[in-house]
Amino acid sequence: MENNPFIEEIISQMTVEEKAAQMLQVPVSVIGMDAAREWAKKGVGSFLNVLGDDMKELAEISSKESRLKIPTIFGIDAVHGHCLNREATIFPSQLTMACTWNRDLVEKIGHVTATEVATEGIQWTFSPILCLARDARWGRTNETFGEDKFLAGELGVSIIKGYQGEDLGDDTAVLACAKHFIAYGEATGARDSYDTEITMRKIRDEFLPPFKKAVDAGCATFMTAYGSIDGTPLTANKKALRGLLRDELGFDGFLVTDWDTVNALINRQRVCDNHGDASRVAAEAGNDMIMSTLEFYDAVIEQVKSGKLEESYLDEAVRHILTIKYRLNLWEKPLKQGVPGSIGCDEHHEVALESARESVVLLKNKNNILPLGKNKDIKKIAVIGPNADDIRAQYGDWTYFTHPVPGIEKEPQRPYVTLLEGVKELAQGEDIEVVYSYGCSVNRREYYKGNFPGIPEFMEQCYADNDHDAPFYEEMPLISEAASAARDADVIVLALGDNYNCAGEYNDRADLNLSGMQEALVRVLETLHVPIITVLISSKPLAIPQVVKKSDAVICAFNGGMYGGKAIAEAIFGKINPCGRLPISFPVMTGQVPVYYNQFPGWHEGRYVDCPKDPLFAFGEGLSYTRYEYSDLKFNKDTLTVTVTVKNAGEVKGTEVVQVYIDDKFSSVMTAVKNLAGFERVELGAGESKTVSIKLEEEAFTVVLPDETRVIEPGDFDILVGHSSKNEDLLKVTVTF
Numbered sequence: 131m132e133n134n135p136f137i138e139e140i141i142s143q144m145t146v147e148e149k150a151a152q153m154l155q156v157p158v159s160v161i162g163m164d165a166a167r168e169w170a171k172k173g174v175g176s177f178l179n180v181l182g183d184d185m186k187e188l189a190e191i192s193s194k195e196s197r198l199k200i201p202t203i204f205g206i207d208a209v210h211g212h213c214l215n216r217e218a219t220i221f222p223s224q225l226t227m228a229c230t231w232n233r234d235l236v237e238k239i240g241h242v243t244a245t246e247v248a249t250e251g252i253q254w255t256f257s258p259i260l261c262l263a264r265d266a267r268w269g270r271t272n273e274t275f276g277e278d279k280f281l282a283g284e285l286g287v288s289i290i291k292g293y294q295g296e297d298l299g300d301d302t303a304v305l306a307c308a309k310h311f312i313a314y315g316e317a318t319g320a321r322d323s324y325d326t327e328i329t330m331r332k333i334r335d336e337f338l339p340p341f342k343k344a345v346d347a348g349c350a351t352f353m354t355a356y357g358s359i360d361g362t363p364l365t366a367n368k369k370a371l372r373g374l375l376r377d378e379l380g381f382d383g384f385l386v387t388d389w390d391t392v393n394a395l396i397n398r399q400r401v402c403d404n405h406g407d408a409s410r411v412a413a414e415a416g417n418d419m420i421m422s423t424l425e426f427y428d429a430v431i432e433q434v435k436s437g438k439l440e441e442s443y444l445d446e447a448v449r450h451i452l453t454i455k456y457r458l459n460l461w462e463k464p465l466k467q468g469v470p471g472s473i474g475c476d477e478h479h480e481v482a483l484e485s486a487r488e489s490v491v492l493l494k495n496k497n498n499i500l501p502l503g504k505n506k507d508i509k510k511i512a513v514i515g516p517n518a519d520d521i522r523a524q525y526g527d528w529t530y531f532t533h534p535v536p537g538i539e540k541e542p543q544r545p546y547v548t549l550l551e552g553v554k555e556l557a558q559g560e561d562i563e564v565v566y567s568y569g570c571s572v573n574r575r576e577y578y579k580g581n582f583p584g585i586p587e588f589m590e591q592c593y594a595d596n597d598h599d600a601p602f603y604e605e606m607p608l609i610s611e612a613a614s615a616a617r618d619a620d621v622i623v624l625a626l627g628d629n630y631n632c633a634g635e636y637n638d639r640a641d642l643n644l645s646g647m648q649e650a651l652v653r654v655l656e657t658l659h660v661p662i663i664t665v666l667i668s669s670k671p672l673a674i675p676q677v678v679k680k681s682d683a684v685i686c687a688f689n690g691g692m693y694g695g696k697a698i699a700e701a702i703f704g705k706i707n708p709c710g711r712l713p714i715s716f717p718v719m720t721g722q723v724p725v726y727y728n729q730f731p732g733w734h735e736g737r738y739v740d741c742p743k744d745p746l747f748a749f750g751e752g753l754s755y756t757r758y759e760y761s762d763l764k765f766n767k768d769t770l771t772v773t774v775t776v777k778n779a780g781e782v783k784g785t786e787v788v789q790v791y792i793d794d795k796f797s798s799v800m801t802a803v804k805n806l807a808g809f810e811r812v813e814l815g816a817g818e819s820k821t822v823s824i825k826l827e828e829e830a831f832t833v834v835l836p837d838e839t840r841v842i843e844p845g846d847f848d849i850l851v852g853h854s855s856k857n858e859d860l861l862k863v864t865v866t867f
């Protein structure tokens with residue numbers, strides 16, 4: 131790329147100190163405003179975690195009082211809506227929006243989020259996560275688009291387009307940030323930020339594709355991962371950052387480290403024993419902006435002045451940062467304008483509702499118990515369960531509802547609709563009585579602390595001393611209350627799952643079973659012989675085979691955002707026809723993970739002696755109130771286009787997600803049993819048929835060789851097309867290249 135004379139002129143005037151400051155991103159929530167003002171005067175490149183008047187003041191100081199008046203930039207984790215603002219529109223979490231398999235809708239979500247973030251003045255969101263969640267124990271599973279590289283890449287591009295719009299200088303455009311580069315989700319044992327025992331060949335094959343698409347889509351910033359690859363921390367990984375991202379993929383934006391990762395080189399990963407070395411290593415590896423490690427400033431200046439680090443590294447990083455600032459038009463408008471009055475406006479709420487509706491995944495519907503309604507002769511519904519009326523569980527990650535004080539969480543502002551509220555609203559129209567009972571807690575301790583301040587201390591101690599027995603006795607009254615409420619109901623709507631305490635950084639799980647007494651609650655309710663509709667409101671797939679067995683219907687709603695409860699209720703009452711599909715597989719039990727669909731074939735069927743081979747629910751699965759028939763599958767080798775006829779063979783209109791997988795029959799290195807290579811959504815009226823065409827990318831037919839090159843090897847490929855990743859759902863045609 132040609133150098134910009136405006137930027138070059140600024141760089142030529144910058145001192146080493148000013149360059150070091152430009153490379154720094156300062157966490158206002160940690161250091162406070164007094165210190166932040168001083169950094170602004172030094173010309174710091176960016177701040178994170180600051181909103182409102184404080185942000186405006188820092189913007190003013192940077193662009194008016196710093197020596198070169200270089201505008202600063204503000205970053206925030208607006209990852210499913212501008213979710214750290216109490217008034218903003220909250221969308222389904224990233225995993226939940228992936229259930230829509232809807233590129234246009236995800237782009238719309240990105241655009242609405244960007245508009246609200248920009249209306250606050252902020253120019254940068256740290257989103258999307260393009261890491262894959264192939265082991266659901268990982269705490270950040272909910273923040274991903276699921277387990278598949280193709281789906282993650284497609285939806286990643288959509289949301290990036292939505293955030294960045296046509297031109298970064300537009301009032302409603304904000305910078306996207308593809309994170310965390312790379313293979314962060316592969317940490318050993320799904321322990322967040324741990325070492326990743328994989329090779330660069332594997333990285334290119336499995337984890338690079340969504341990031342490559344992000345570069346090609348013009349994603350302006352990337353974030354380095356916390357973890358390490360085969361012993362080399364990503365922050366220090368020249369091969370990954372410079373070699374792969376910059377030189378090979380041609381990334382031309384700027385690269386920010388993750389939180390305090392330069393310090394982590396010393397105090398956690400122990401590859402450097404002082405700040406000078408750590409700062410030099412980070413700069414040489416290709417990081418342009420350093421998040422939160424304030425020690426970087428003095429250390430990097432010293433490195434340059436003592437001749438240990440060439441100043442050209444700083445010039446290069448600053449050039450990357452200033453070029454993006456220039457494209458944002460910051461010298462003209464140091465803060466974004468957005469659209470005044472748009473934060474949480476009705477039009478944005480409509481998009482949140484549409485997203486929640488499209489992300490509902492129906493997984494079981496025995497004897498078509500759903501949808502409920504007058505014709506089913508339902509007079510009384512018992513809504514039971516810890517997540518039926520818990521807005522925080524429904525909202526999910528990064529929605530702390532206040533800012534910038536970490537650890538202080540408040541209830542969000544209305545409007546939002548929980549499942550209980552949604553069911554009540556629709557039941558009223560059908561003249562159905564609704565009763566509610568909490569049932570048991572997800573995280574028992576928190577529940578008691580908040581709700582029963584009188585609970586004696588010794589009970590707390592009892593819990594601490596005896597994890598297994600105490601909760602049972604303590605929660606029995608709640609469970610029996612729920613059973614009484616449900617006894618004479620015609621149907622139970624049972625909302626189970628996890629909550630935000632079981633998700634996110636520091637919250638990996640060793641056990642994917644339902645927490646607390648939720649399984650016991652199901653066992654007790656089962657004895658009532660009242661049909662059970664289980665709704666999973668959770669951050670991730672849970673291992674719930676017994677719950678599925680005992681339930682007549684199962685809906686997976688994950689974290690549906692502000693209208694999640696309304697959308698689920700609409701699905702239950704048939705006001706919408708569910709069309710969500712799983713972006714991630716459900717394990718039968720924790721020990722079965724990894725259970726992602728596109729594994730390599732083994733010799734012994736991948737079986738455990740004490741667990742079935744197949745997942746509880748597979749990638750791509752999802753039912754509806756109609757059924758679809760596939761026929762006439764063809765593949766055109768010249769145009770790489772699949773055509774197939776899909777018929778809605780039921781009585782209500784619906785939307786099918788047509789999925790295309792490829793199985794490379796023989797190749798010189800092993801390949802997955804199948805890989806998603808394309809998908810399209812098709813709306814079909816009752817009885818209607820349509821021919822769907824899906825053009826595949828050439829890359830779908832390639833393999834990555836041991837020398838890390840990607841090639842097409844001649845041979846046979848099965849093209850599998852149908853309703854889900856399960857073989858029984860797929861038609862097949864074989865093509866030879």
Ligand code: NOJ
Nearest residue numbers: 178207256309388389635
């Ligand atoms: C750490 C997280 O890993 C990253 O995803 C986030 O964007 C930054 N902190 C900033 O909050």
